[in-house]
Ligand SMILES: *[C@@H]1O[C@H](CO)[C@@H](O)[C@H](O)[C@H]1NC(C)=O
């Protein structure tokens with residue numbers, strides 16, 4: 469018998485690795501707009517396992533940060549340099565200076581590089597008891613990411629010159645762990661053949677009527693339905709509650725939002741009831757919470773706003789993306805709600821010329837919170853940061 473050729477062994481090993489990867493990482497998110505940074509993760513007992521697939525042959529950074537910035541963050545940096553994998557646990561102080569943790573809590577599982585990408589797999593305990601690390605909890609966290617075209621040895625221990633960003637994620641999202649009962653009913657709110665213009669940014673608005681009427685139900689889960697191939701085109705989706713005094717004449721009509729010719733009915737849709745953004749997974753409400761539909765006080769008409777991002781000005785794109793809402797008549801203890809906080813960006817929001825940096829702060833006062841909720845009864849399930857920018861100046865927002 470002829471011996472197995474080395475490439476056959478290698479192929480077998482790769483296939484094995486691919487199967488293992490999909491088994492142990494039920495969650496996936498693309499962290500950047502260019503789809504160069506992919507994060508996969510999954511729970512392993514008291515630890516969380518991560519796999520980063522990043523379009524670079526230099527170093528890759530990943531971290532958790534309270535404010536989404538580089539200050540006081542928990543960071544891990546790794547890569548493959550001269551055929552040798554490396555992975556180190558760092559933190560930054562309040563001045564964003566990167567320091568190596570005396571206690572190393574990230575365990576490298578494997579690292580590899582092909583001609584375009586670096587792949588790093590590592591794991592970490594949810595609670596490391598290291599004051600330099602952030603605990604991983606059920607809450608939404610700000611994940612920060614970075615990559616550089618050089619490896620750490622060559623680029624030095626700083627993040628300058630790296631491509632980087634931040635994203636809000638629920639790392640312990642129960643989404644995939646929970647088996648959806650087949651009996652769960654759902655309805656879809658999807659765009660119908662929207663001709664996406666060959667321009668950078670389009671907000672498309674479409675009215676829908678909630679098909680569940682006459683009896684209270686709870687929406688327990690919302691899943692994005694992104695048309696295949698449009699994963700980078702559909703940037704975010706918002707669902708607004710509109711006036712209940714509308715009639716069916718406004719349905720089946722889509723139009724560009726924030727446009728002089730948009731129908732008056734669109735102006736009645738003010739309250740956001742659901743939000744999804746690129747790279748995000750579906751959203752599962754906690755087991756004791758649901759979004760109420762079906763009663764007179766609940767949304768009857770909703771407006772779905774889809775933000776299309778077409779930086780290459782591709783022509784002829786037709787989109788049918790949207791949302792799938794799962795609902796049940798088995799009511800939960802609490803109704804879910806959405807609090808919007810932030811800063812209204814208006815024409816009077818001036819950024820003085822020549823400023824290298826300008827902070828705009830939005831505050832939700834205690835009085836304002838008390839008006840909408842009994843604080844002791846309120847828990848934040850998830851949060852999402854969305855900026856609509858109509859200005860072209862370079863600026864930085866902090867929330
Ligand atoms: C390199 O790995 C990445 C991530 O697994 C993959 O998407 C890409 O296709 C690979 N490239 C080549 C040339 O094999």
Ligand SMILES: *[C@@H]1O[C@H](CO)[C@@H](O)[C@H](O)[C@H]1NC(C)=O
Pocket residue numbers: 714715716717
């Ligand atoms: C529906 O609403 C439109 C606009 O508000 C109005 O012109 C029309 O008469 C209404 N139709 C019915 C059947 O109520």
